Amino acid sequence: MTVDELKFDANGLIPAVVQDYFTKKVLTLAYMNRESLEISMKEGRTCFYSRSRRCLWRKGETSGNVQEIVCIRADCDCDALVVEVIKAGPACHTGEDSCFFNEVYQSEAHPSFSLDALYELIAGRKSQPKEGSYTTYLFEKGLDKILKKVGEECTEVIIAGKGGDKAETVFEIADLTYHLLVLMVEAGVSIDDVMGQLASRHVIDHKVKQEKMK
Numbered sequence: 001m002t003v004d005e006l007k008f009d010a011n012g013l014i015p016a017v018v019q020d021y022f023t024k025k026v027l028t029l030a031y032m033n034r035e036s037l038e039i040s041m042k043e044g045r046t047c048f049y050s051r052s053r054r055c056l057w058r059k060g061e062t063s064g065n066v067q068e069i070v071c072i073r074a075d076c077d078c079d080a081l082v083v084e085v086i087k088a089g090p091a092c093h094t095g096e097d098s099c100f101f102n103e104v105y106q107s108e109a110h111p112s113f114s115l116d117a118l119y120e121l122i123a124g125r126k127s128q129p130k131e132g133s134y135t136t137y138l139f140e141k142g143l144d145k146i147l148k149k150v151g152e153e154c155t156e157v158i159i160a161g162k163g164g165d166k167a168e169t170v171f172e173i174a175d176l177t178y179h180l181l182v183l184m185v186e187a188g189v190s191i192d193d194v195m196g197q198l199a200s201r202h203v204i205d206h207k208v209k210q211e212k213m214k
Contacts, residue, residue, distance in 0.1 A: 003037060007079040013049060016081040018091065020098075021070045022195035023116055027091035028099040030059075032081065037072075044069050046085060065089030086196070115181070115191055122178075123185045138182050146186055149179045 008014050013031045020027055030048040032040065036056050039047040046059040046067040060066030067085035074081055092099040097116075106112060125135035138146050153176040160169040184190070 001074060001078070003034060003041075005078055006037075006074060006081075007077065008034065009079070011051075013051070014079060014081060016046075016048070016072075016083050018046065018067065018083045018085055021084040021086050022192055022199065023114075025098055025114075025116065026100055027067075027085070027087065027097075037081075040069060040083075041072070046083060060088065063089065063093075065091070067091070115177075118178075119181055119185065119191055122181050126185055135182060138179075139186065143186055146179070146183050150176070150183055153179050 006014060012033045014033075014037070016030050016032050018027045018030060019025065030046075031051060032047070033049045033056075036047045036049045039056070039058075043058075046069060048057055048059065049055070050057050058066075065088055067083075067087050070084040070086060072081055072083050090097050092101070122135055125133050126139045129136040129140070138149065153172065156172040157169065157176050160172040163169075184194070
């Protein structure tokens with residue numbers, strides 16, 4: 001579809017939900033007018049319209065936290081956008097990764113969980129050691145201990161997978177994932193780093209498939 005098919009409101013604006021391309025986390029809700037949307041598509045980086053300042057603003061023009069656009073999609077009514085981005089730094093002016101960090105409600109039956117949250121928890125055990133914490137213990141023992149545990153968990157995954165027990169395999173993969181996250185924190189590797197590498201391989205794989213189809 002084209003920009004001409006979008007439905008801007010009475011003020012010439014359209015809401016844009018900005019989403020992390022890798023994690024799919026909602027980063028912020030901003031607004032675009034036709035000009036800022038066209039700038040965004042031309043430059044490949046988010047440009048919004050500030051309702052309070054009544055002017056255009058390019059995300060990261062002062063902070064450096066720019067957002068490279070991967071894709072822009074409109075909803076079924078063509079009056080709202082989802083903008084998937086690869087971000088450089090926090091999305092929120094407060095320094096938070098996402099603008100949506102104030103919890104209003106959380107179901108007790110379905111507690112929230114994400115790899116990002118687990119990563120942050122693990123990182124917290126490194127920066128602020130907690131007595132009795134197994135994660136803190138691993139960091140205190142150092143890289144060699146962490147690598148040893150990763151190796152042990154890899155072996156456990158292989159054994160479980162070979163045994164054909166799905167539940168056991170899931171259990172061991174979870175153990176391995178946790179220890180890999182510990183290693184990532186220790187090595188200064190972020191989840192975005194890994195997701196970016198996987199995404200680049202997906203593009204390569206897609207190109208290989210296209211070549212084979214010729």
